[in-house]
Structure formats: C-alpha cells, structure tokens
Amino acid sequence: MALRSKIWTPSAMNLAVVFILVAVLGCHLSLVNSLNEDDSRNSGTDSSPNKSVETAPQENIQETFDLDPKGNCSDEIKNFCTPKTGSYLECITQELQSEQAGNMAPNGKEISDPCKIEVRFMKIASYKDLTLDKKIEAACQKDIEDTCSNYFLGPGGVLACLREHKDTLSQACQNEVFVAEKDAANDYQMDPLLSEKCGADAQAYCSDVSPEGGRVQACLRARASKVTYACRAELFRQEQENAGDLRLNVQLYKACEDDKKKFCADVRPGNARIKDCLENFRMDPGFSKTCKVEFDKMLARRAEDFRLDPVLRDSCRKDISAVCGSELEDLLEVPREEPRVIHCLQDFQEELTDPQCKKEVHRALVRAAEDYRFDAFFAKSCEDSKQKYCKDADNSRVLQCLQGARDMIDTTCRSAVFELESRLSGDIDYKVAMKASCGMEIGKFCKGLRHDQGAIIDCLQQKVDDPDMGEDCKKEVVLDEIESAKDYRLNYRIYNDCLEDVRTLCPISTVCGTSEPCGGIVMKCLQTNMEKIKSEACKKDIFSFTLKEAKNPELNIPLQTACHEDLKKYCPKVRTKDHSQSLRCLRSHRNQLKSECKDEELRFSMMEASDIRLTPSLMNACGAELGEFCKAVSPTNGDAFKCLQMHLEKVEMGTPCKIEVDLQEARQASDYRLDVRVRTECQKDVETLCGDVDKSEEGHATVLKCFVAQYKNLTGGCQTEVAYAVRMALWQYQFGSNLTLPCDSVVKSSCDTKEAKAIENVVIGTYGQCLTLSQNFKGMNPECKALVRVATKEGFYVGDNPEADLAAEIAKLKELRGSSSDLGQSGMGFFWTTTVVAFVALLGVALFRRYSGPPRAYTLVVKGGDV
Numbered sequence: 001m002a003l004r005s006k007i008w009t010p011s012a013m014n015l016a017v018v019f020i021l022v023a024v025l026g027c028h029l030s031l032v033n034s035l036n037e038d039d040s041r042n043s044g045t046d047s048s049p050n051k052s053v054e055t056a057p058q059e060n061i062q063e064t065f066d067l068d069p070k071g072n073c074s075d076e077i078k079n080f081c082t083p084k085t086g087s088y089l090e091c092i093t094q095e096l097q098s099e100q101a102g103n104m105a106p107n108g109k110e111i112s113d114p115c116k117i118e119v120r121f122m123k124i125a126s127y128k129d130l131t132l133d134k135k136i137e138a139a140c141q142k143d144i145e146d147t148c149s150n151y152f153l154g155p156g157g158v159l160a161c162l163r164e165h166k167d168t169l170s171q172a173c174q175n176e177v178f179v180a181e182k183d184a185a186n187d188y189q190m191d192p193l194l195s196e197k198c199g200a201d202a203q204a205y206c207s208d209v210s211p212e213g214g215r216v217q218a219c220l221r222a223r224a225s226k227v228t229y230a231c232r233a234e235l236f237r238q239e240q241e242n243a244g245d246l247r248l249n250v251q252l253y254k255a256c257e258d259d260k261k262k263f264c265a266d267v268r269p270g271n272a273r274i275k276d277c278l279e280n281f282r283m284d285p286g287f288s289k290t291c292k293v294e295f296d297k298m299l300a301r302r303a304e305d306f307r308l309d310p311v312l313r314d315s316c317r318k319d320i321s322a323v324c325g326s327e328l329e330d331l332l333e334v335p336r337e338e339p340r341v342i343h344c345l346q347d348f349q350e351e352l353t354d355p356q357c358k359k360e361v362h363r364a365l366v367r368a369a370e371d372y373r374f375d376a377f378f379a380k381s382c383e384d385s386k387q388k389y390c391k392d393a394d395n396s397r398v399l400q401c402l403q404g405a406r407d408m409i410d411t412t413c414r415s416a417v418f419e420l421e422s423r424l425s426g427d428i429d430y431k432v433a434m435k436a437s438c439g440m441e442i443g444k445f446c447k448g449l450r451h452d453q454g455a456i457i458d459c460l461q462q463k464v465d466d467p468d469m470g471e472d473c474k475k476e477v478v479l480d481e482i483e484s485a486k487d488y489r490l491n492y493r494i495y496n497d498c499l500e501d502v503r504t505l506c507p508i509s510t511v512c513g514t515s516e517p518c519g520g521i522v523m524k525c526l527q528t529n530m531e532k533i534k535s536e537a538c539k540k541d542i543f544s545f546t547l548k549e550a551k552n553p554e555l556n557i558p559l560q561t562a563c564h565e566d567l568k569k570y571c572p573k574v575r576t577k578d579h580s581q582s583l584r585c586l587r588s589h590r591n592q593l594k595s596e597c598k599d600e601e602l603r604f605s606m607m608e609a610s611d612i613r614l615t616p617s618l619m620n621a622c623g624a625e626l627g628e629f630c631k632a633v634s635p636t637n638g639d640a641f642k643c644l645q646m647h648l649e650k651v652e653m654g655t656p657c658k659i660e661v662d663l664q665e666a667r668q669a670s671d672y673r674l675d676v677r678v679r680t681e682c683q684k685d686v687e688t689l690c691g692d693v694d695k696s697e698e699g700h701a702t703v704l705k706c707f708v709a710q711y712k713n714l715t716g717g718c719q720t721e722v723a724y725a726v727r728m729a730l731w732q733y734q735f736g737s738n739l740t741l742p743c744d745s746v747v748k749s750s751c752d753t754k755e756a757k758a759i760e761n762v763v764i765g766t767y768g769q770c771l772t773l774s775q776n777f778k779g780m781n782p783e784c785k786a787l788v789r790v791a792t793k794e795g796f797y798v799g800d801n802p803e804a805d806l807a808a809e810i811a812k813l814k815e816l817r818g819s820s821s822d823l824g825q826s827g828m829g830f831f832w833t834t835t836v837v838a839f840v841a842l843l844g845v846a847l848f849r850r851y852s853g854p855p856r857a858y859t860l861v862v863k864g865g866d867v
Contacts, residue, residue, distance in 0.1 A: 001544045003655060012200055012355050015340070019082045050416035051398050057371060065089075065122070065126065065132045065133050065134060066087045066088050066089050067087075067088040067089050067092060067119070067122070067327075069088065071118065072114040072115050072117070072118045072245070073088065073092055073111075073112075073114075073115035073118055074118065075115075075251065076092055076095070076111055076112065076115050076684075077091070077092070078230070079105070079107065079109045080092065080095045080109075080496075081347075083162065087135065089119065089122060089123075092111065092115065092119050092136075092185055093119060093123070093178065093183075095111060096111055096119065097118065099111060100186075100212065100213070107655050110538055120187065120189075120190075123190055124189055124190055124192075124195075125185055127156060127159055127183070127184070127190055127191070127192055128155040128156050129155070129160050130144075130159060136176045136180075139170075139172040139173045139175070139176045140162060140169070140170075140172075140173035140176060140177070141164075142170065142173075143169045143170055144158060144160065144161075144162070145171045146253055147161060147162070147165050147168065147169070148161035148162065148165075154484055155192050155196070156191070156192025156193050156196075156815050158468055159177070159180055159192065159861070160192075160193055163177060163180075163181065163241055166178075170568070170677075181241065181242060181245075181248055182247060182248060184820075185214055185217075185242055185248045185249070186212055186213060186214060186237065186250055187211045187212055187214075187216075188202065188211060188214075188216045188217050191234075191238060193234055193237075194217075194234045194235065194237075194238055197228070197230045197231045197233070197234040198216075198220055198227070198231040198234060200228075201220055201223075201226075201227040201228060201231045202216050202219075202220065205219065205220065205223045205226060205227065206220060206223075213251065213254075214249075214250040214251060217235060217238070217239075218251070219440050220235055221235055229334065232331035232333075232334045233334050236333060236334050237333070238306075239308060240307055240308060240310075243272070243302070243307075243308045243309070243310045243411055244271050244272045244310040244311075245269055245270055245272075245274075246260065246269065246271060246274040246275055247269060247280075249298065250330075251294055252291075252294045252295065252297075252298055255288075255290045255291045255293070255294035256278060256288075256290075256291035256294065256295060258288060258291075259278060259281070259287060259288050259291040260274060262286065263277060263278060263281040263284070263287070263668065264277035264281075265720075270308050271310065271311065274394070275298070276311070277684060278291070278295060279295070279299075282295060296371070296373070299367060299373075299374050300373045300374060300376070300379070302374075303339075303342075303367070303368070303373070303374045303375060303376040303379075304339070304376040305339070305342075305365075306339070306341055306342040306345070306364075307328070307331070309360065309364070310361035310514070311356070311360055312357070312361065312363075312364065313328070314518045315354055315356035315357040315360055315864060316345060316352070316353060316354065316357035316360065316361070318353070318357075319345065319352045319353060319354055319357050320341055320344075322353070323344065323345070323348050323351055323352065324340075324341055324344035324345065324348075325342075326340075326341055334729045339376055339377050342361075342364065343377070343419075343423075343777070345357070345361045345673075346361055346364070346365055346423050347423065349362065349365075350362050350452075362427070362429070363425065363525065365423060365427070365429075365430055366429050368420065368423075368424070369396075369399075369424050369429070369430040369431070369432050370395075370432050371395040371396060372386070372395055372398035372399055373395060375420055376699050377416060377419075378399075378416045378417070378420045380397075380421070381412045381413050381415070381416035382402060382409070382412075382416055382417065383412040384410065384413070385402060385405070385409040385413040386398055386401075386402065386412055386413075388409075389401065389402065389405040389409060390405070390406060394649045396432050396433065397433070397816070399417065399420060400419065400433065400479070402417050402675070403417060403421065403483055406516070406517075411515065414515055415514070415515030415516065418487075418514075418515055418516050418517065419514075419515075421483065422489055422490060424454055424822075425454070425489075425491065425492045425495070426453055426454045426457070426492030426493075426496075427452040427453075427492050428442070428451050428456040428457055429451050431457065431476075431480060433476050434457075434460070434473070434476040434477060434480055434864070437470070437472040437473045437476045438460055438470075438473035438476065438477065439470075439476070440470065440473075441460060441463065441468075441469055441470065441473045442456055442459075442460070444468065444481070445459055445460065445463045445466070445469075446459035446460065446463075448562045453492065453496075454491075454492035454493040454813075455459070457480070457492070457494075458493060458544070460473070460477045461477055461481055461548060461555050462544075464477050464478060464481075464548075465551070469710045478552065478554075481548065481552070481555060482552075482554050482555060485520060485523070485545075485549070485554075485555040485556075485557050486517035486518075486519065486520060486557055487512070487517035487519075487520070487522070488502065488509075488518070488522040488526070489512075489518075490517065491541075491545065493541045494523070494526075494538070494541045494545065495503075497528060497535055497537040497538045497540075497541050498533070498535065498538035498541065498542070500535065501529075501532075501533045501535055501538050502522060502525075502526070503528065505525060505526065505529045505532055506522050506525035506526060506529070507531065508521055508522065508525055509522050509525075519557055519558065519561060520556075520557030520558045520561075521558065522540075523545065523557075523558075524558050524603070526538070526542050527542060527546055527607060530542060530543075530602075543611075546607060546614060547613060547614060548617065549604075550608065550614045551616050552615075553582045553583075556600075556604060558600050558603075559597075559600045559601065559604060561593075562594070562596040562597045562599070562600040563586060563593070563597035563600060563601065565594070565597075566586065566589070566592075566593050566594060566597045567582065567585075567586070570585060570588075570589040570592065570593075571585035571589075573584065580818045581586065583601065583604070583605070586601050587601065587667070588604075590699055602671070602673065605667065605674055606673055606674060606676075606679070609638065609641075609667075609668070609675065610636065610637070610638070610676045611635055611666075612626075612635045612640040612641055613635050615664070617660055618641075618660045618661070618664060621654075621656040621657045621659070622644055622654075622656075622657035622660060622661070623658040624639060624654070624657075625644060625653055625654065625657045626643075626644070626648065626651070627654060629643060629644070629646075629647045629650070629652075630643035630644065630647075637676055637677065637680075638675065638676040638677050641661070641664060641743060644657070645661060645665065645728055645731070645732070647764075648661060648731075648732070648764050649764060649765060651665045658764070661732075662732050662764075665728055665729070665732045666732075666734055666737060668725065668728075669701060669704070669725070669728075669729040669734075669737055669738070669739045670699055670700065670701050670737070670739070671698050671701065671703075671704075672686075672698070672701075672703045672704050672707070672725075673697055673698065675721070675725050677721045677725075678704075678707075678718070678721045678722060678725050680721075681715075681718045681720070681721045681796065682707065682714070682715075682717075682718035682721065682722065683715035684715065684718075685710075685714050685715055686703060689706065689707075689710045689713055689714070690703050690706035690710065692706065693706050695831070699738075700738040701737075701738040701739040704722070704725065704726075704739050705738075707722045708726065708787060708790050709786065710720070711786075711789075711790050711793070719793065723782050723790050723792075723793040725790060726739070726787055727768070727792075729787075729790040729791075730743070730767065730768035730771055730788070730791050731765055732764055732768075733747065733763055733765065733766075733767035735747075739787075740784075740787060742781055742783030742784040742787065743771060743780070743783075743784035743787060743788075744804065745781070746771065746776065746779075746780050746781070746784050747767045747770065747771065750770065750776045750779075751767050751771070751776075752769035752770075768791075771784070771788050772788060772791075772792060834837055
C-alpha cells in the first residue's frame with residue numbers, strides 16, 4: 001500500500017506515468033499533446049515515452065475510447081470484465097469503486113497500479129473532451145446542443161456547462177454527469193477546471209497527498225489562506241455543486257454508508273435529502289460514531305457559508321435579495337470570512353416570505369443552539385476562550401458556560417456570545433437545555449402555544465413557582481431568565497413589543513453597545529416611565545418582568561450591580577434567592593449603604609408601593625385576606641394596601657398579614673415616596689414648600705415632617721393624602737418611628753400601654769385613639785399636636801379645633817349608646833369604648849370616601865437626586 005500511495009501522488013507522477021498515457025493514447029496525437037501540456041504544467045514531469053508499456057491499437061481508441069484488452073489492464077479485464085457487458089473502462093471503474101469502498105473481489109484480485117493509472121488518465125482525457133467518450137456524447141448530445149451550444153468549449157468547458165445546468169438535463173445525461181461529478185469528487189484532476197486552477201497549489205502544498213478520496217481538495221481547503229484566489233474559487237465551486245448529494249462527499253459517504261442503509265434506506269439521493277434524513281437521526285443512540293464525526297464536520301463546514309446548504313440557498317434566494325439586499329450572483333466566489341447573509345436571515349426570520357426558507361433558517365439556528373461549532377462566527381471568535389474557560393463543557397453547553405464567564409472572556413468572544421444569544425432569545429427550540437428538561441412541563445402548562453415569539457418561554461417563566469414544575473426544568477428556566485434580564489434585547493417579547501417606546505423614552509439605549517449586555521439600564525428606564533409607555537403590550541411585558549424581578553432578586557440586575565458589595569458585607573447569611581429578605585436586610589442597614597445601592601433599593605421599593613402584586617411577602621401573607629376583604633379593590637395605586645389597613649382589627653385578619661401590613665406602613669411613614677398616593681398628589685408641593693429639605697435624609701421622614709409643618713399651604717389633593725398618611729402612622733403606632741417620634745413621650749405618659757395588645761411592637765389603633773382624646777391633646781408638645789391636628793383633618797374633623805369636634809362626636813355616641821340597655825356602661829370604660837368606636841368610624845368613613853370615589857391616576861415620578 002505504501003508503494004501504491006507513492007505511485008498515485010502528484011510528486012511521483014514520473015516518466016513512467018506519462019509513458020503509459022502516450023502508449024494508451026498514442027494514435028490520437030492532438031489528445032496526447034494536450035495531455036502532455038497539462039500534466040507538464042501541473043506536475044512538472046517529463047513527457048518522454050515509456051517503451052515498457054504496451055501500446056493500444058489506434059483504431060480501438062478512435063472507435064470506442066476504451067481500455068485495450070491487451071494493455072495494462074489486460075489481466076483485470078480477464079478477471080472482472082469477461083464476458084464483456086459494456087465498456088472495459090466502465091467495468092474497471094466500477095471495480096475500483098468497490099475496492100475503494102472496502103469491498104474486495106471474491107477471488108481476492110486487486111486492480112494493479114499500472115491499470116489504475118491508465119484508467120485515471122483516460123478519464124481525465126474524456127472529461128476534458130466529451131467527444132472522446134461516445135457514451136457520454138450519446139447521452140448528452142441533445143442537451144449540449146440545447147444548453148451549451150454557446151458555452152466556452154475549452155478543456156472541460158462542456159462538462160462545466162452540463163454541471164451548471166444539471167437539473168434541466170435529460171435523465172440519461174444527468175446520470176452521466178453524476179458519474180463525472182463522482183469521479184471529480186474523488187480525484188481533483190478529473191475536474192478539468194479545478195485541475196487547471198489548483199495544479200500548482202497542489203504541487204506546492206499537497207505533493208505528498210494521494211489524489212483519491214478527495215484528499216487533495218481537503219488538503220487545499222485546510223491551507224486556504226495560502227492557495228491562490230482562483231484555486232479557492234474552484235474548490236468552493238465544486239463544493240457547492242456537490243453539497244446536495246451525500247455520494248459526492250467521499251469521506252462522508254464512506255463513513256455513513258451503513259447509517260444510510262440503517263436509517264435512510266428508502267430516501268432518494270439528491271437535493272440533500274439523505275443528509276437531512278441522517279441529520280434527523282444524528283443524536284440516535286444507534287448512529288455510528290464514525291458517521292457522526294464526519295457528519296458534524298460537514299455541518300460545521302456548512303455553517304461557514306450558507307451556500308453549502310443547497311436547500312437553504314435555493315429556497316432563500318428571493319428573501320436574500322428582499323431582506324438582506326444581496327443577490328446570490330453578486331456574492332464572492334469564495335466563502336466569506338464573516339457570515340453576513342446567514343446572520344441577516346436569522347436576525348430577520350419573521351420577515352422572510354418563503355415558508356421553506358423560514359424553515360431552513362430555523363433549522364440552522366437549532367443546529368447552532370445544539371452545538372457551538374455550527375455557528376462558524378461564534379466558534380471562531382470564541383475558540384480561545386472556550387479552551388481557556390469551558391474546555392470540558394459539552395458542545396451544547398459552551399454558550400451557557402461562556403455566558404457565565406462573560407466578564408473574563410475576550411472582547412471578540414463577548415461580542416459573538418451576545419450576538420448568538422440575541423438570535424436564540426425567542427424560540428423554545430433554541431433553548432436546548434430548557435426544552436430537554438421541560439418536556440413534561442411544556443405539555444402540561446404550555447400546550448398549544450407556538451414555539452416562537454417567546455410564547456412557551458414566557459409560559460414557563462410564569463409557572464416557575466408552580467409545585468408541579470420539576471426542579472430540573474425550574475433550574476433551566478431561572479438560569480435563562482437571569483441571562484435575559486441583563487439586556488432588554490435578550491428578552492424577545494420586551495424587545496419586539498417595546499421597540500418604539502424604547503426609542504422615544506429611553507435614549508440611553510443608543511449608548512448600549514452591540515457587543516455586550518447593557519446591564520438592565522433600558523429595563524430600568526421602561527419601569528421608571530411605565531405611565532408614559534404607549535404600547536399596551538409593552539406595558540404588560542414590563543409589569544410581568546417586574547413581577548418576576550420582585551420574586552427573584554437575581555433578575556434585578558441594576559440592584560445586584562449596585563448592591564453587590566453591600567449584600568456581601570451586611571447580608572452574608574441571607575439567601576440570595578429570597579428577594580424580600582435581601583431587601584429587608586439592605587433596608588436595615590440603609591444608613592450604611594453606598595449611595596448607588598441606596599438609590600437602587602429606593603427605586604425598587606417605589607415600584608413595590610405602586611402595586612401590591614410587586615410585594616410577594618405581602619401577597620403571600622395576606623392572600624386570604626385580600627380575597628375576602630379586597631376582592632373588588634384595584635391592586636394598583638396603593639388601593640389594595642389601604643384596604644388591608646382598613647380591616648386590620650378584623651378577627652379574620654391573620655397575624656402574619658398584620659405583621660406585613662405594619663412593616664409596609666413603617667416604610668411608608670419613613671419616606672413619602674414609598675406612599676404612592678402622597679408621592680403622586682404632592683409632586684408640586686415638594687418643590688414649592690419643601691425644596692430645601694435634604695433628600696439624602698428622606699429615610700427619616702423629612703419631607704413628611706415638612707408637609708405636616710406646611711399643612712395649611714398644601715394643595716387640596718396633597719392635604720388629603722398627607723392627612724391620611726399621618727392618621728395611618730398614628731393608627732399603626734410604632735415607637736421610634738421618625739414621623740411619630742414627637743408623640744412617643746405623650747403615649748408613654750398618657751396612654752395605658754399595659755392594656756394595649758402589641759403585634760411585633762405595633763399597637764393597632766389604641767395609641768392613635770388615645771392621642772385624639774381632648775385631655776391628652778391639651779398637654780401635648782407642639783410637634784405631636786401638629787401630627788394629631790393633621791390626622792384629624794379628613795373625615796368628620798374639618799375645623800381648627802379637633803378636640804372640640806371630637807368631644808361633640810363622642811357626646812353623640814354617648815347619647816346613642818345610652819338609649820341601648822345592652823350597651824350601657826359608665827366611667828372610663830364607657831369613655832374608651834366610645835373613643836374606639838369614634839376613631840373606627842372616622843377611619844371607616846374616610847376609607848369609604850377614598851374607595852367609593854374614582855381612582856386617581858398613577859404616575860411614577862423619579863427625581864434626579866432621589867434615586
């Protein structure tokens with residue numbers, strides 16, 4: 001075999017080779033001259049005759065262009081071609097193909113090297129001039145006349161024409177052209193144009209490579225940067241022509257012959273049908289490793305240039321022109337370094353008009369999602385980073401691995417990662433790991449939903465906390481959710497539904513680079529400008545995202561970025577996935593937080609206050625109470641929370657709910673911006689009356705205190721909301737609260753703290769009622785008196801003398817109560833009872849007025865220095 005290999009190599013194409021050629025074709029002088037000129041140019045060998053080779057008679061070649069039965073193949077003709085059933089050349093060629101496929105003759109005979117050489121050079125000659133082979137000429141004569149009469153008829157010109165138009169040829173001619181293509185795929189010199197353009201390069205770079213088995217073509221492609229442009233163009237031309245038929249990829253066909261018989265026996269060859277069939281079974285346990293290795297090489301090569309995917313190339317011709325502004329004929333004759341066209345088709349997949357084109361583009365993206373090698377640009381850009389950070393990662397997990405190492409990988413790879421994850425954002429078919437882990441959940445929760453446009457992905461995200469969702473599925477959904485939160489462009493629905501609103505409301509998107517995530521700044525902008533968003537679909541998407549963000553702190557990228565060090569420093573024992581605990585821990589250290597972390601915590605707290613659904617801890621603790629008492633109340637604009645406050649003393653209110661309501665009230669009493677109604681109604685008053693207040697100290701209720709001091713000057717809507725806010729602070733009294741701190745001494749000295757029933761240090765109602773008693777009011781310090789005065793401004797208390805108004809109401813209640821023997825009491829007990837009734841009545845009427853009236857519009861306002 002070593003000797004055979006040496007004989008077949010271009011460098012060993014010595015004098016004997018040419019001598020045999022002259023002997024075989026000696027009577028056809030012009031043909032001999034042509035062959036000698038080509039072979040001398042391609043291999044640099046001498047062309048003097050070899051007298052040891054027996055010469056074929058001239059009349060045989062002229063009549064049949066066939067092997068001489070007395071020549072170098074005489075023994076082979078006797079062994080394999082007797083009796084004669086066709087041309088000897090065809091017979092020996094078929095035997096050679098069987099040999100190359102590993103199917104040896106039963107008698108153990110092999111084709112000799114001199115015979116192989118003679119066959120080879122006869123074929124080379126016939127493909128240069130089709131008139132030499134009467135069989136080809138007969139089969140294709142009419143096709144040549146109809147199709148190639150005006151074609152350049154130089155060496156190999158007619159065959160090139162027939163190959164180019166093979167789909168329109170007669171069946172007989174197609175068969176002969178296929179034989180020629182198969183020979184050329186096996187041996188580059190049997191493709192006259194390829195041999196002419198690549199002969200010198202083959203001699204220079206692949207002289208030690210055997211021409212059979214397509215090895216020279218593979219060698220030249222591996223050295224593409226060195227070979228001439230003309231040679232690269234011819235190599236790519238042959239590759240394109242052969243891409244549609246498995247039989248024309250010599251290595252692949254040999255490796256996958258058994259798999260073809262096993263999985264695709266009934267599939268007709270041509271138009272990439274067998275390749276598509278094998279691809280469907282590529283991951284089957286019975287698929288051979290040998291075939292998979294070669295098949296993956298083919299897919300990786302196809303990913304380098306869409307023109308090597310014949311079905312995609314042909315079906316997308318119109319869309320490439322319409323969507324991508326390119327004509328196939330105008331593209332370079334060699335593969336592009338940067339896959340612009342295929343990326344264009346992928347980026348604008350929904351705008352494609354040809355269903356088959358859309359299907360093939362989808363398949364190409366699925367391949368890229370399944371194996372990083374099948375996006376050529378990504379594979380090339382990230383090869384170094386992959387080897388450095390993800391060497392042991394499965395091919396399907398390389399993208400996820402590099403996402404996790406995003407801060408460490410090089411800039412080129414970061415750009416490629418972002419581009420690929422953007423393309424894979426909207427279709428569950430592209431989320432390979434998620435789809436594999438969530439098969440049952442998709443069938444249960446998302447049945448009937450379309451796979452694209454983010455439908456199933458969003459469905460799984462909505463069901464992530466469902467007890468029926470498996471842990472593997474939940475893990476994959478959350479991982480994907482975290483990655484998509486890093487940039488609005490990675491969230492398919494938000495990107496598409498909010499495109500116009502982003503342009504008008506968030507010009508910061510223009511500073512987002514094209515190579516890496518923006519860190520959630522556009523999401524943050526859309527949340528801040530929620531009321532200004534015009535698209536209802538966009539509003540819905542942003543709220544849905546914010547709701548998920550409220551449940552999982554890892555989705556809140558701005559907060560995670562701003563508070564990373566503070567969380568690590570002050571909250572090391574808090575579970576990172578418990579959003580409520582993370583926020584509470586940060587709030588408990590608010591005075592120690594860095595300014596950027598403090599701003600982000602406040603921003604999110606303001607969003608929470610605007611809609612009760614954004615406070616999972618409150619929703620979880622008060623689910624039953626909301627269903628029983630507040631079913632008809634809007635969850636937005638603070639309405640549902642106020643409803644819960646109104647029912648705090650109901651026996652049906654569970655302790656966990658009361659605790660959560662008290663915690664939320666304490667937050668609102670510390671910062672006016674966390675009371676959505678006060679913030680909305682008092683926008684102008686903040687600037688006109690309290691503009692000199694230190695906003696950095698707002699966590700200590702500085703603005704609310706200013707509102708109390710300036711109460712008479714507040715606008716009407718602001719007065720109402722401030723009065724209600726102060727009343728609630730007194731109703732849910734908490735010692736040490738910044739707003740009600742001036743009243744702590746009064747409560748301790750004048751109110752019976754022993755009888756008060758506290759929940760988590762909060763006494764609901766009792767202290768507030770006590771503070772409104774006239775005898776207590778008279779001895780109060782001015783600051784506490786101002787709070788009580790403001791708290792009694794809404795409802796029954798409308799004058800400047802709240803104690804007199806309160807006394808009048810109590811007198812009425814006494815009179816009413818005295819007429820009922822069942823309710824008769826005397827002394828202090830009676831006084832406390834009527835006081836409680838009065839205060840509850842006040843609260844009930846006030847809340848009735850609030851909820852019976854039209855809801856106020858909600859506008860989220862963010863001041864520059866406050867967030």
